[in-house]
Amino acid sequence: MVAHNPSFCDITWGAGGSTADLTLDIANKMQNIICVESMMHLTCTNMPVEKIDHALETIKSNGIQNVLALRGDPPHGQDKFVQVEGGFACALDLVKHIRAKYGDYFGITVAGYPEAHPDAIGDNGLATLEAYQNDLAYLKRKVDAGADLIVTQLFYDTDIFLKFVNDCRQIGINCPIVPGIMPINNYKGFLRMTGFCKTKIPDEITAALEPIKDNDEAVKAYGIHLGTEMCRKILANGIKTLHLYTLNMEKSALAILMNLGLIEESKISRPLPWRRPANVFRVKEDVRPIFWANRPKSYISRTIGWDQYPQGRWGDSRNPSYGALSDHQFMRPRARDKKLQEEWATPLKSIDDIQEKFQSYCLGKLRSSPWSELDGLQPETKIIHEQLGKINLKGFLTINSQPAVNGERSDSPSVGWGGPGGYVYQKAYLEFFCSPEKLDALVKKCKSFPSLTYVAVNKTGNLVSNISVKDVNAVTWGVFPAKEIIQPTVVDPASFVVWKDEAFEIWSRSWSALYPDGDPSKKLLEQIQNSYYLVSLVDNNYMDGMGGQNRVSGHLPRTDPGSSSHQLLKIGTDPSLGQTSPHATRHPTSSIPPLDSFHESFLLFRKQLKIGCVATPDLTCFHSKGFACVEHFTSSLIRNSPEADVEKSLPSIESCFMTVSALQ
Numbered sequence: 001m002v003a004h005n006p007s008f009c010d011i012t013w014g015a016g017g018s019t020a021d022l023t024l025d026i027a028n029k030m031q032n033i034i035c036v037e038s039m040m041h042l043t044c045t046n047m048p049v050e051k052i053d054h055a056l057e058t059i060k061s062n063g064i065q066n067v068l069a070l071r072g073d074p075p076h077g078q079d080k081f082v083q084v085e086g087g088f089a090c091a092l093d094l095v096k097h098i099r100a101k102y103g104d105y106f107g108i109t110v111a112g113y114p115e116a117h118p119d120a121i122g123d124n125g126l127a128t129l130e131a132y133q134n135d136l137a138y139l140k141r142k143v144d145a146g147a148d149l150i151v152t153q154l155f156y157d158t159d160i161f162l163k164f165v166n167d168c169r170q171i172g173i174n175c176p177i178v179p180g181i182m183p184i185n186n187y188k189g190f191l192r193m194t195g196f197c198k199t200k201i202p203d204e205i206t207a208a209l210e211p212i213k214d215n216d217e218a219v220k221a222y223g224i225h226l227g228t229e230m231c232r233k234i235l236a237n238g239i240k241t242l243h244l245y246t247l248n249m250e251k252s253a254l255a256i257l258m259n260l261g262l263i264e265e266s267k268i269s270r271p272l273p274w275r276r277p278a279n280v281f282r283v284k285e286d287v288r289p290i291f292w293a294n295r296p297k298s299y300i301s302r303t304i305g306w307d308q309y310p311q312g313r314w315g316d317s318r319n320p321s322y323g324a325l326s327d328h329q330f331m332r333p334r335a336r337d338k339k340l341q342e343e344w345a346t347p348l349k350s351i352d353d354i355q356e357k358f359q360s361y362c363l364g365k366l367r368s369s370p371w372s373e374l375d376g377l378q379p380e381t382k383i384i385h386e387q388l389g390k391i392n393l394k395g396f397l398t399i400n401s402q403p404a405v406n407g408e409r410s411d412s413p414s415v416g417w418g419g420p421g422g423y424v425y426q427k428a429y430l431e432f433f434c435s436p437e438k439l440d441a442l443v444k445k446c447k448s449f450p451s452l453t454y455v456a457v458n459k460t461g462n463l464v465s466n467i468s469v470k471d472v473n474a475v476t477w478g479v480f481p482a483k484e485i486i487q488p489t490v491v492d493p494a495s496f497v498v499w500k501d502e503a504f505e506i507w508s509r510s511w512s513a514l515y516p517d518g519d520p521s522k523k524l525l526e527q528i529q530n531s532y533y534l535v536s537l538v539d540n541n542y543m544d545g546m547g548g549q550n551r552v553s554g555h556l557p558r559t560d561p562g563s564s565s566h567q568l569l570k571i572g573t574d575p576s577l578g579q580t581s582p583h584a585t586r587h588p589t590s591s592i593p594p595l596d597s598f599h600e601s602f603l604l605f606r607k608q609l610k611i612g613c614v615a616t617p618d619l620t621c622f623h624s625k626g627f628a629c630v631e632h633f634t635s636s637l638i639r640n641s642p643e644a645d646v647e648k649s650l651p652s653i654e655s656c657f658m659t660v661s662a663l664q
């Protein structure tokens with residue numbers, strides 16, 4: 001199931017606390033080994049407050065931040081729930097306790113009952129209006145006490161659920177209400193569960209099941225059909241999230257999601273170059289502005305109202321309906337706050353210190369960045385991290401980038417996406433803050449490089465650009481067998497202007513907020529926030545990675561992404577764009593292999609390829625003696641060979657890869 005990117009996974013609490021240790025252990029493994037956001041259920045049954053706190057402290061120390069706070073059922077053999085000594089009487093007490101003791105560390109979910117809690121349901125299978133309303137009023141108290149989300153009890157009458165949502169809204173329950181869908185997997189289990197929960201079974205379901213009740217396969221198939229229809233109706237009524245009770249049997253749940261088109265049959269680990277967060281509604285979305293590449297959660301929350309993908313996407317972008325910037329964009333897990341505090345809240349005396357922070361992040365010395373929701377650098381950023389380090393020391397404070405790629409295989413671990421069998425391309429991209437003076441110098445420089453397009457904007461909205469506001473520039477695209485060209489990432493000034501508010505806000509909300517009031521570091525950051533420009537820069541010439549000298553048009557089965565960047569990365573070494581700060585000398589360059597060993601390997605290559613080309617490999621592009629290096633040799637050779645030779649040499653190039661990999 002993990003391959004389908006669930007938003008989160010529930011780990012239930014054994015009835016009466018019977019499986020506490022196991023629950024804690026499974027929740028920990030799910031969160032930290034399987035890496036799926038986990039929500040642990042916790043009940044009050046047989047749980048004095050010390051035991052409850054032990055469970056909460058344990059999951060807290062394991063980084064789990066989601067709890068479903070429940071009262072629980074009466075212990076085995078008892079009819080009525082009895083409050084244990086030193087424990088809680090109901091879920092409301094538990095919610096209050098969690099908020100009082102743990103502040104906002106935990107996201108709290110509570111249970112909702114579309115047909116009222118079974119205790120409120122009479123012998124006729126129905127709750128009186130008064131009992132139903134009391135139940136709703138109590139649910140509101142749970143939300144008012146701090147619950148963030150409601151997950152409902154299972155139901156089979158979709159109209160009852162939709163009425164319940166409406167009734168909740170009427171009394172001011174405004175948090176998300178997630179329907180609990182339990183696919184029917186077998187007849188006896190279905191009767192047992194609905195009997196226990198006093199769930200209404202609509203007549204048509206009874207009629208459909210009666211003739212097939214002894215045929216397990218038929219019951220399962222009907223369960224999938226029914227679940228699909230229920231979910232369809234729920235989604236059509238504007239509910240945006242589904243919660244499927246799998247009870248460890250995933251096949252029916254997955255079949256329902258497949259029928260709804262919410263998951264794909266072929267599971268691809270990195271379907272698109274940006275990391276799509278677990279959100280089933282985004283499966284059809286295939287284009288995004290590059291600006292939020294490192295802030296997928298913020299992007300999702302700002303575009304949550306766009307429910308039509310991909311149709312709505314560029315209509316929306318040109319007339320941006322990105323939601324308003326709210327606190328939500330800045331809500332980060334506490335663990336990240338802690339990391340930022342450790343890594344970014346050091347005293348800042350001058351711009352040099354700020355440049356060095358950005359440089360350290362690009363070199364992988366810092367794991368966190370105020371501008372990124374991700375942990376560390378994206379794999380493709382590592383290809384150009386040294387150049388980025390230099391650029392930052394020149395006063396161009398980079399927050400987003402990608403190297404140029406010209407026809408790399410789509411299963412490349414560093415720049416590939418979309419699954420095997422295709423080729424991917426991208427234009428070099430750089431996004432950074434810089435002073436108005438640096439921007440002036442850059443604008444002048446760009447005049448000599450027609451392939452560079454830029455948009456720059458300061459905090460107050462002053463825009464400087466050499467493209468039109470209506471232009472949309474595809475910066476990543478892929479070619480796959482039997483598919484149209486896919487272009488998942490674009491740069492467009494309209495979205496950029498929306499993004500800039502968030503980008504500038506991060507200076508104060510995520511960075512200077514780490515310092516106490518009046519701290520000189522805080523003042524320095526505020527000055528930068530108020531005076532700098534945010535710049536989005538694209539090198540549209542993705543072909544000429546080696547400065548235009550080595551192009552072999554149409555014959556590049558591979559390129560070396562490390563070598564293919566371009567005018568953009570020359571910012572770091574261009575003297576007309578300002579002196580590199582003295583820190584540059586501390587910047588390590590030891591990963592470049594010694595010239596001798598390079599030449600040795602290179603000569604071997606030439607011998608094996610038997611092509612009499614003269615290559616002038618660009619040593620500065622080297623990162624290691626590993627595979628990237630081998631690719632670089634090869635692409636240099638191809639680029640420097642006559643076209644006919646390239647064609648001939650392709651098979652031997654493939655085998656040389658093996659030989660030289662082994663040699664290295």
Ligand SMILES: Cc1cc2nc3c(=O)[nH]c(=O)nc-3n(C[C@H](O)[C@H](O)[C@H](O)COP(=O)(O)OP(=O)(O)OC[C@H]3O[C@@H](n4cnc5c(N)ncnc54)[C@H](O)[C@@H]3O)c2cc1C
Nearest residue numbers: 012013015041070071072073090091111117135138152153
């Ligand atoms: C999504 C979901 C997941 C579940 N997971 C588990 C699990 O992992 N392990 C497990 O053992 N059980 C689980 N259960 C079952 C749950 O423990 C039972 O349904 C239990 O009987 C009620 O728990 P609750 O949190 O809804 O209780 P509460 O919210 O406390 O409510 C119980 C009932 O008492 C009434 N009530 C309580 N206090 C008050 C008050 N002060 N004023 C008025 N009315 C009050 C409510 O209206 C309601 O009818 C789950 C249930 C659901 C819906």
